[in-house]
Amino acid sequence: MAVPKMKSQTWKKVWPYAAAVGTLLLIWQVAAFFLPPYLLPGVPTVLERLAAGITEPEFLTSLKESLFRLIIGYPSACLLGGLLGLLAGLSRGFAVYLRSLIAILQSIPPITWIPFLIILFGFGNVPIITVIIIASFFPMALSVMNATEGINRTHLEVAKVLGATKGQLLRKVYLPETLPSFITGAQVAFGNAWRSLIASEMVGGASSGLGFSIKFAGEVAQMTDVLLYIVIIGMIAAFFDHVVLEWLKRRVLKWRYIEGAK
Amino acid sequence: MQTLEIQRVHKSFGSLKVLENINLTIEKGKFAAIVGPSGCGKSTLLRMVAGLETPDEGTVQADGKVIKQPSPERMMIFQEHALYPWLTVGENVEMGLELAGVSKEERRKRAQEVLKTVGLDGFYNYYPSQLSGGMRQRVSIARALVMDPDVLLLDEPYGALDAMTRLTMQNELLKLWEGSGKTMLLITHDIDEALYLADQIFVMSARPGKVVQTIDLDLPRPRSRHSQRFGELRQEIMQLLGLEE
Ligand SMILES: Nc1ncnc2c1ncn2[C@@H]1O[C@H](COP(=O)(O)OP(=O)(O)O)[C@@H](O)[C@H]1O
Numbered sequence A: 001m002a003v004p005k006m007k008s009q010t011w012k013k014v015w016p017y018a019a020a021v022g023t024l025l026l027i028w029q030v031a032a033f034f035l036p037p038y039l040l041p042g043v044p045t046v047l048e049r050l051a052a053g054i055t056e057p058e059f060l061t062s063l064k065e066s067l068f069r070l071i072i073g074y075p076s077a078c079l080l081g082g083l084l085g086l087l088a089g090l091s092r093g094f095a096v097y098l099r100s101l102i103a104i105l106q107s108i109p110p111i112t113w114i115p116f117l118i119i120l121f122g123f124g125n126v127p128i129i130t131v132i133i134i135a136s137f138f139p140m141a142l143s144v145m146n147a148t149e150g151i152n153r154t155h156l157e158v159a160k161v162l163g164a165t166k167g168q169l170l171r172k173v174y175l176p177e178t179l180p181s182f183i184t185g186a187q188v189a190f191g192n193a194w195r196s197l198i199a200s201e202m203v204g205g206a207s208s209g210l211g212f213s214i215k216f217a218g219e220v221a222q223m224t225d226v227l228l229y230i231v232i233i234g235m236i237a238a239f240f241d242h243v244v245l246e247w248l249k250r251r252v253l254k255w256r257y258i259e260g261a262k
Numbered sequence B: 001m002q003t004l005e006i007q008r009v010h011k012s013f014g015s016l017k018v019l020e021n022i023n024l025t026i027e028k029g030k031f032a033a034i035v036g037p038s039g040c041g042k043s044t045l046l047r048m049v050a051g052l053e054t055p056d057e058g059t060v061q062a063d064g065k066v067i068k069q070p071s072p073e074r075m076m077i078f079q080e081h082a083l084y085p086w087l088t089v090g091e092n093v094e095m096g097l098e099l100a101g102v103s104k105e106e107r108r109k110r111a112q113e114v115l116k117t118v119g120l121d122g123f124y125n126y127y128p129s130q131l132s133g134g135m136r137q138r139v140s141i142a143r144a145l146v147m148d149p150d151v152l153l154l155d156e157p158y159g160a161l162d163a164m165t166r167l168t169m170q171n172e173l174l175k176l177w178e179g180s181g182k183t184m185l186l187i188t189h190d191i192d193e194a195l196y197l198a199d200q201i202f203v204m205s206a207r208p209g210k211v212v213q214t215i216d217l218d219l220p221r222p223r224s225r226h227s228q229r230f231g232e233l234r235q236e237i238m239q240l241l242g243l244e245e
């Protein structure tokens, strides 16, 4: 019984998404009708370029560089944010401090740190990864902090009555109860991480990566390549968000997706 | 098994005086009930016995020892079943044993046994959200029973259930208690529930809560809710609570 239900639910989520993608491609194709190909190549041209491009070493290097920065920066940010959020949820004083810190950091667009970090560390991975962390630790921290502060008192007291130590409270109640907010935080953080990664590469944090490649294509007025990178950047983000993180969510929050659950 | 003794207990939250000079003793193995208007401090009192709250003045003791913190000897059952939604029925029941470091096989064996006694055989792998209100409350009773406590503290356990389920659950609770030697302390706003179950009823006044009357029940079990004595006692309590002239 559970399987067909899951399938129909997945389909319900998939079709509006497919429709949205279809609409965008349609607008693009219609616009391409009226413009010369060097200004706006059509969808088939770019898709052909995509099929050919994904085997080119130049493109693969660019992709690899970006993913490497993401895979170092994003999980670090999640870990840092999660830990800070958990601490802040447990200590009122630290929560006030963390909120102020985040408010200050939020008023400075993360990309602003690039020149500062380049002077400090030179071109390369370090400034970009640092910006990813600055940009994406705080949605995680805020989400986890709110969940920890709002923890169900009775759930804590049940564990205390059952004999839980402080450490056991943390592992057996705080952690599982705030898990959904870890996932929400991680989803928002991913958006921030991805945006700041591409932006940092574009404003000169490094001379490689998807952001650098699209900027380069723009400078030499290669519209097909520009569109190719836009499509790829969007596709990778969608894949992470809707496939990887969604899979993770269903795995760790199994109890929420059980049949008959409210 | 434990005798519970509450002596000269006062408690305030800020400027709100909740409990005033509470004195009561519950002999080991007895079934006691507390009735009183909402907000008179019944839960606060029970939480003190559970070790979740401390009195401002006076002492709360179990077998002559002051209660300072929760102990597996005294299990509390909360008004809202308070099961962990992310754990299965079995895992919920095993929680206390797991915290105490009992081995997995042993845990499983004991959980299965207790689930059988509360009539939830075969629900081991269900999640709480898949159960009815009555079944969830049975799981939370199983979660307490598996620890084999000396004292069971129940805070309006059936308050959220429908009338019919409530009657069934009351009979089940009696069966669990009879012959077990456990000391029971039940809070309820249902006068009939107290009269049907308890050996001893403490009637509390509105805030600040005081014990205005202690009633020792001499009725044999199973009790009839329609007997004359039952009716008289019901009327007495209602008068004490100001619900009837
Ligand atoms: N931790 C607390 N902080 C402040 N006020 C509380 C706290 N716990 C209970 N109270 C207040 O004390 C009074 C008695 O509460 P409670 O013991 O839950 O009453 P009852 O269970 O009889 O309805 C209520 O007015 C309640 O708001």
Ligand SMILES: [Mg+2]
Pocket: B042, B043, B044, B155
């Ligand atoms: Mg109460």
